[in-house]
Amino acid sequence: MPTIYRCSTVLAESGFSRSSLYEAIADGTFTKPVKISERAVGWPADEVHALNSARIGGAGPDKLRVPVQRLHDARAELARVAA
Numbered sequence: 001m002p003t004i005y006r007c008s009t010v011l012a013e014s015g016f017s018r019s020s021l022y023e024a025i026a027d028g029t030f031t032k033p034v035k036i037s038e039r040a041v042g043w044p045a046d047e048v049h050a051l052n053s054a055r056i057g058g059a060g061p062d063k064l065r066v067p068v069q070r071l072h073d074a075r076a077e078l079a080r081v082a083a
Contacts, residue, residue, distance in 0.1 A: 004034065004042035013048050029064040031071050047071050 024030035030051060033041035054064055
């Protein structure tokens with residue numbers, strides 16, 4: 001079953017500060033959160049792991065934007081199929 005990480009877990013897993021995480025999202029180098037309730041968001045754990053692995057592998061901002069866009073596209077496709 002897929003796991004959704006809340007912000008505190010994403011910060012612990014990625015090493016980002018909260019402001020750095022949201023800067024990376026704005027820059028397109030980290031995925032946007034998904035809404036999990038009226039007042040809560042989270043990130044799919046597999047996306048967090050994939051982006052951490054890419055960073056460990058030496059991917060810089062330009063190389064991270066491609067997988068981030070693919071992950072967002074995959075989410076959109078899942079939402080389309082589920083609708």
